[in-house]
Amino acid sequence: MAQARPGDLLLFSAGMQKCVRSLLGKLRLQCAELLECPGMAVRNPSAFHxxxxxxxxxxxxxxxxxxxxxxxxxxxxxxxxxxxxxxxxxxxxxxxxxxx
Structure with a gap:
């Protein structure tokens, strides 16, 4: 079980698995874009994971x-x-x- 700490964001979802997973994937990308707008480095385009x-x-x-x-x-x-x-x-x- 994950240990949440102050400053962490926990997301809960419910619904059809296919729809929920698709929406959470889009949300993940949107969050990364929003964080990168003010200059916070979230993704490294030269790194492979x-x-x-x-x-x-x-x-x-x-x-x-x-x-x-x-x-x-x-x-x-x-x-x-x-x-x-x-x-x-x-x-x-x-x-x-x-x-x-």
Missing amino acids: FLWVVDFPLFLPKEQDPGQLDSAHPPFTAPLPEDTHLLYSQPHSVSLGTYL
């Missing part, structure tokens, strides 16, 4: 009907082998296995 993203979801809730699922990737992608047993019972828990 690599990361490895894992556990992409195979399906996401439809925006218009969260009870239904949409494919989150092209139809030729496959689930993680250890998640195949979840395809019919818990499809929202299946992760993508293509990029491994």
Whole structure:
């Protein structure tokens, strides 16, 4: 658990995961731009910070009907082998296995 200190900003969000993540990503970029306007260095354009993203979801809730699922990737992608047993019972828990 993060330890908040005076001066820290904590953001809480609720809603559909896809929408919330998109909005928080835009908010992060907007905050960086606002901080850089008065001259505070927030981002270093010459630095690379690599990361490895894992556990992409195979399906996401439809925006218009969260009870239904949409494919989150092209139809030729496959689930993680250890998640195949979840395809019919818990499809929202299946992760993508293509990029491994």
